[in-house]
Amino acid sequence: MTTPLVIAVxxxxxxxxxxxxxxxxxxxxxxxxxxxxxYRGAITDLPGVEVAYLxxxxxxxxxAQGVVHFGVTGxxxxxxxxxxxxxxxxxxxxxxxxxxxxxxxxxxxxxxVHSMADLDDVATAFRLKHERKMRLAxxxxxxxxxxxxxxxxxxxxxxxxxxxTEGAPAAGTAELIVDITTTGTTLAANGLRVIEDGVxxxxxxxLVAARAANWGAPERExxxxxxxxxxxQTRARAFREVRTRFAGCDAALLAEAKDRxxxxxxxxxxxxxxxxxxxxxxxxxxxxxxxxxxxxxxNVVVADLGYVFSRxxxxxxxxxxxxx
Amino acid sequence: xxxxxxxxxxxxxxxxxxxxxxxxxxxxxxxxEPFLDLSGEDIRRRMYLTTDPxxxxxxxxxxxxxxxxxDYLASPAAGAPQAFCYLGPVFRHRAEGAGEFLQAGIESFxxxxxxxxxxxxxxxxxxxxxxxxxxxxxxxxxxxxxxxxLIAALDxxxxxxxxxxxxxxxxxxxxxxxxxxxxxxxxARPEYQGVLAALAGSDPKAAHALxxxxxxxxGITAVxxxxxxxxxxxxxxxxxxxxxxxxxxxxxxxxxKFLAIGGDPDEAAADLRAFAREAKIALDATLDLFESRxxxxxxxxxxxxxxxxxxxxxxxxxxxxxxxxxxxDPSAQAVxxxxxxxxxxxxxxxxxxxxxxxAVGFAVWIERLAQLRGTP
Numbered sequence: 001m002t003t004p005l006v007i008a009v010x011x012x013x014x015x016x017x018x019x020x021x022x023x024x025x026x027x028x029x030x031x032x033x034x035x036x037x038x039y040r041g042a043i044t045d046l047p048g049v050e051v052a053y054l055x056x057x058x059x060x061x062x063x064a065q066g067v068v069h070f071g072v073t074g075x076x077x078x079x080x081x082x083x084x085x086x087x088x089x090x091x092x093x094x095x096x097x098x099x100x101x102x103x104x105x106x107x108x109x110x111x112x113v114h115s116m117a118d119l120d121d122v123a124t125a126f127r128l129k130h131e132r133k134m135r136l137a138x139x140x141x142x143x144x145x146x147x148x149x150x151x152x153x154x155x156x157x158x159x160x161x162x163x164x165t166e167g168a169p170a171a172g173t174a175e176l177i178v179d180i181t182t183t184g185t186t187l188a189a190n191g192l193r194v195i196e197d198g199v200x201x202x203x204x205x206x207l208v209a210a211r212a213a214n215w216g217a218p219e220r221e222x223x224x225x226x227x228x229x230x231x232x233q234t235r236a237r238a239f240r241e242v243r244t245r246f247a248g249c250d251a252a253l254l255a256e257a258k259d260r261x262x263x264x265x266x267x268x269x270x271x272x273x274x275x276x277x278x279x280x281x282x283x284x285x286x287x288x289x290x291x292x293x294x295x296x297x298x299n300v301v302v303a304d305l306g307y308v309f310s311r312x313x314x315x316x317x318x319x320x321x322x323x324x
Numbered sequence: 325x326x327x328x329x330x331x332x333x334x335x336x337x338x339x340x341x342x343x344x345x346x347x348x349x350x351x352x353x354x355x356x357e358p359f360l361d362l363s364g365e366d367i368r369r370r371m372y373l374t375t376d377p378x379x380x381x382x383x384x385x386x387x388x389x390x391x392x393x394x395d396y397l398a399s400p401a402a403g404a405p406q407a408f409c410y411l412g413p414v415f416r417h418r419a420e421g422a423g424e425f426l427q428a429g430i431e432s433f434x435x436x437x438x439x440x441x442x443x444x445x446x447x448x449x450x451x452x453x454x455x456x457x458x459x460x461x462x463x464x465x466x467x468x469x470x471x472x473x474l475i476a477a478l479d480x481x482x483x484x485x486x487x488x489x490x491x492x493x494x495x496x497x498x499x500x501x502x503x504x505x506x507x508x509x510x511x512a513r514p515e516y517q518g519v520l521a522a523l524a525g526s527d528p529k530a531a532h533a534l535x536x537x538x539x540x541x542x543g544i545t546a547v548x549x550x551x552x553x554x555x556x557x558x559x560x561x562x563x564x565x566x567x568x569x570x571x572x573x574x575x576x577x578x579x580x581k582f583l584a585i586g587g588d589p590d591e592a593a594a595d596l597r598a599f600a601r602e603a604k605i606a607l608d609a610t611l612d613l614f615e616s617r618x619x620x621x622x623x624x625x626x627x628x629x630x631x632x633x634x635x636x637x638x639x640x641x642x643x644x645x646x647x648x649x650x651x652x653d654p655s656a657q658a659v660x661x662x663x664x665x666x667x668x669x670x671x672x673x674x675x676x677x678x679x680x681x682x683a684v685g686f687a688v689w690i691e692r693l694a695q696l697r698g699t700p
Contacts, residue, residue: 083369107549107550108542108544109539109544109545109550109552109555110550110555111535111538111539111542111544111555112555112558112559112562120487121483121486121487121558122550122558124486124487124490125483125486125554125558126549126550126554128486129554131674132361133361134549135549141368142369144365145365145366145368145369148365149365149366152491154364154365154366154490154642155490156365157360157361157365158360158365158368160381169549172549174549175549175550176549191544191545
């Protein structure tokens with residue numbers, strides 16, 4: 001049996017649901033042929049692909065070792081768990097879910113601390129006054145150390161925390177924390193505040209490729225197919241299709257629309273009959289429709305795009321470049 | 325076994341013992357806390373860490389200075405002059421080379437004759453390289469006490485003095501600090517400025533009351549480590565800093581001029597005397613010790629003219645308080661320092677000693693010495 005391309009997907013929780021939904025949207029239907037309790041799956045019409053259901057942390061380990069080719073996991077875990085992450089993995093694309101920031105948060109009572117520079121000063125003063133270093137609770141030991149080192153902060157101690165990190169300052173086991181937050185509500189409820197320049201990482205779920213995996217010709221071919229589908233859907237999701245037909249449409253108007261609304265012209269300018277197809281970012285659709293009618297369009301039809309397949313495959317190009 | 329001592333290393337230790345240093349062998353498994361606390365979190369990535377069933381962090385010793393110091397403090401001789409030498413494995417994650425490697429070294433505690441003790445360290449360090457066939461290594465030397473004395477003598481806000489001393493060990497931050505000091509602290513936030521202006525000239529009690537009120541208006545119940553008093557004190561400090569938002573150009577020039585002084589110790593001492601006279605800064609006590617040390621070095625037969633002294637040289641660990649040195653292979657066959665050490669008079673207090681105990685020592689990288697050409 002030839003070795004398949006292995007994609008590791010989170011086995012549990014919201015991340016699994018989001019990942020499955022993501023693959024389904026791209027036309028990659030994940031199935032478990034041997035039943036739902038199986039931790040090995042497949043993709044309906046791609047027999048050369050195996051899906052491994054694993055915990056998010058395991059996925060990172062296996063990516064680092066090259067045991068799997070691709071994995072879906074948070075950038076926060078990748079950067080925390082793999083030293084020199086970019087030497088070992090390629091972050092192919094953000095998947096638009098699992099958003100969370102890794103932040104430095106201090107007690108709200110520290111009204112004199114707004115920036116990392118303030119924190120640096122306070123940390124040194126704290127050591128001199130208390131004859132011990134300020135304690136920082138986190139499970140992001142490596143991210144914290146690198147970030148603090150970049151800010152020249154040395155007078156602190158990390159207290160490793162595996163759960164309920166936000167509670168550490170109130171419990172008296174640490175003075176400040178580095179943790180993940182989406183809305184900041186939990187931090188506020190625990191009397192904590194994010195330092196303004198204290199966002200260490202804006203993380204989301206990523207499709208990650210392992211450099212150390214076996215990337216022979218068959219694996220690359222499968223990867224190209226998978227990434228083509230993902231790219232076509234990513235491109236489709238980023239745009240709406242805008243169609244219209246009117247005589248007043250000229251190159252100057254297209255140039256203006258490119259400039260103002262970021263449109264793309266997948267088929268070039270208007271046809272001889274004046275038919276025009278544009279791709280427009282969703283947030284500019286209304287402004288574009290208004291502008292086209294000002295210039296004489298009678299009707300402007302906007303529709304969602306299913307897939308946009310292009311000759312160029314930017315995601316596969318990124319993989320190839322990364323593996324080179 | 326990669327880290328087994330060879331015969332030459334044992335002979336080196338014997339020579340240290342003959343010089344009056346008692347051989348000790350501290351535990352390999354150590355509590356992690358003192359290393360992280362004293363060497364900083366940056367060392368964590370290089371340590372072999374584990375946890376005992378009670379949840380305490382333990383490590384395989386990444387160096388021997390802290391273990392030897394802790395054993396000395398726990399012994400009945402704590403506080404009395406004692407001299408130790410060691411040879412054994414230390415453990416650090418390294419990009420190249422095994423995680424376990426041999427270090428030898430010396431720690432000398434409680435000696436009041438600091439200049440002589442400093443000179444003895446460098447002389448014994450040179451004996452160690454000579455023992456491996458390198459009679460004339462490159463000698464890099466610094467004196468952290470000079471920078472501390474300079475900063476103490478400058479008319480600067482306490483917050484800046486704190487920073488400059490801390491950043492002395494991180495040279496890129498020091499440059500940034502000098503830039504920031506020179507440019508001014510005008511990036512301070514407007515709402516902050518209001519508080520600082522309100523506090524200008526007030527006494528600690530009034531500042532304390534204002535901060536208490538501010539917190540209570542904001543509905544914040546104080547949590548987390550720092551007291552209202554500490555926050556108020558810092559506001560006062562910042563407020564005082566407001567009057568001194570930028571470092572006078574001359575002061576920055578002075579620090580830079582100081583950091584440019586170097587050469588052999590005699591030249592450097594002459595330059596520093598001239599610098600101190602011109603800038604009207606009292607460095608006399610520190611320079612007296614410096615010159616006395618140079619005298620002891622010459623008396624021990626060290627070719628003082630070969631020492632490369634620099635005021636900007638530090639060893640990157642904030643527990644050094646004075647003399648620091650590193651020895652290198654001039655042909656660079658062995659990469660990195662062969663011998664390195666210095667004075668760390670603050671270390672034992674930070675390890676829990678009630679009274680100050682002077683301390684000086686150095687470590688020897690046995691495997692690097694063993695790589696030197698012309699050795700079997």
